[in-house]
Amino acid sequence: MAASSSSLLKPASPIDIFNLPLYEHYLVIDTRPLEDYERGHIATAVSYPHDTAASSRSEEEREASLVAFARDYSSQFYRPENPNPLVLYGDRAESELRHTHWLADKLTLLKNQRSRVSVYSHEVSSVREKEAKESEETFDPFEEFCLTVIDKVKEIWLLDCTYDSFASEYPFLCGRVRFEEMFPLPHQITKNVFMGSRVVPMSSHALSKMGMSHVIISEHQDIDMEELKNVHVLKCPVKDKNDENMLPCWEASCSFIDKAVSENGRVLVFVHGRSRSASVILAYLMKTLEMNFESSWTHLRSKCWHLIDKSLVFEEQLVQWYRELHCLTLTEY
Template identity: 30%
Template sequence: MEDLGEMDCPVVKRFLKDDNAKCLLLDCRSFLAFNAGHIRGAVNARCYTIVRRRAKGTVLSLDQILAGDEEVRSRLRSGMYSAVVLYDERTPDSETVKEDSTLTLVLNAVCSYSSGTQIYLLKGGYDRFFSEYPEFCIKTKSLPTLTSQSSVDSACSSCGTPHHEQGGPVEILPFLYLGSALHASKKEVLDGIGISALLNVSADCPNHFEGAYQYKCIPVEDNHKEDISCWFLEAIEFIDSVRDSSGRVLVHCKAGISRSATICLAYLMKRKRVRLDEAFEFVRRRRSIISPNFSFMGQLLQFESQLLATSWVAEAASTASPLLGPKSSTTTTTSTTATATSPFIFNFPVSVVNPAYLHHSPLAASPGC
């Protein structure tokens, strides 16, 4: 911890007011905690638990802890920040930072890959800062309380409107919304939340406003025979393109429960580097009725396995781990074959799969939109 200084809350507040471009705040809490509330301008730094466990004794890369934040990584490597401030929930001082904590992993990564940057711990963490300066924090608006299925059924029968069509689309991320076909058919709803593109995850829901919005179709049915996973990367790229153009995309199917929820879960897993259970809880808190069918859940589990395997392989390669022997052409061929031919239903692999799958989409064989 000799490389870690300490910073009090008033100093961080002064940075935020006067010189926030040169001070980087790294929030070392979980994805769920960060999205529930964080200090204004902070970036979420974290890594998969399995990577943290396997990487004992090695330094994680900035790509591991800051996935999806390319500009921040570049500025760190170039020494463009005069200070980096780390914080978790409530660690009081540097002497109490645990060796196996995310704080320590982030500290080691920043020390190894940044150039001449002073690194500090925010004393008392987010809890103390929020108690003293709530106006400098961003809190998620209160989410509806999750209700039991019986109360949902009762509410639906009493109002005469299907539960999935009540309310409006929900915000998953500032540029990503989840909803139903009914929401996608109401232009005033779409314009009200600033939608510029729609991702239609169905084979039969019409695109009502072709001239007004950008559309993309993923023609899949909601049944156990469909391979929705072969569309994951194409869907993720489309959502990214809307985000990069400062737009907002509504992902919908018919009810906004299974197919479109599956795509949103895959996006969070890939781009936010979170496990399926964490992504599912995050989306469920915003749209409590999501329920991907059993086959789609199996495909998401396999996608998670591939992401975890790729993350670990990349980390091991970057640290030149002796645990990775020479690449076997036989193993690679077998792995590739298994990825391409094995059915998704009830197939939850735990072995390392071919990482190239995540970068070279097998979409050539997918049906046209």
């Protein structure tokens, strides 16, 4: 399949989609046949299936179907809470990929030309002209959809695996999940390691749904241990202080995570808050995966770029620890 000409279209891994997070309501479009969507789909996704007769339909007819989809979506949902990125996924069959790339190209054209998708060639009036008059006119769901794409969408992500592959990894985000059943999720940093925060529920129900088998917390956190009775727990003697010596916590955590990974377990790291949790994960990347601090930091930021303050992750201690682990001098590092 040739790559799309869409400059907005980017491949996205399952971890990328998991880390959005979906419960904040992104525009996720399922391009599989409608019957497959109705059997199960990624949470919050809407259906815009590829047309098996697309090859025999005119471009105007295909665009008309997109207009109908956009109008129906905006009528029901108004606009997504987080319009960027817009996410597309399917089962990656050849016809489906053609449909997905066609859709991405149409949305990119709308974004770049700042004009409506045209059902007829003469219908290319600027959305901005419509916007200037909108105080005098009634709500137009198609125009609302266009304005959302023009103003908010910066990237279009295409899931780089099939729906079934995604569902096997994150069954709690797939099927017929209702929005009200969802809850804040941790950020997935590696296949087996997740970073928690104060909004992620530490309940037995949530941990079980997410498939967590191991949890790292601080001795001083106010957590109901009864909720953790079905998982392996490591309590680190870490206080919520900026000058805390983190080395004992990192050593214990790395061993704990290594054992969990060897058993194909999932580890949720939640040590007081994001900064200390991030430092534990950085230590794991630096020791077990032999990344230096900058490489570890870059990897972590790629998974949760807006959540971590570099000045709060004990960088100086981590760098010194890395040197000692690998017997490096200051010059060598």
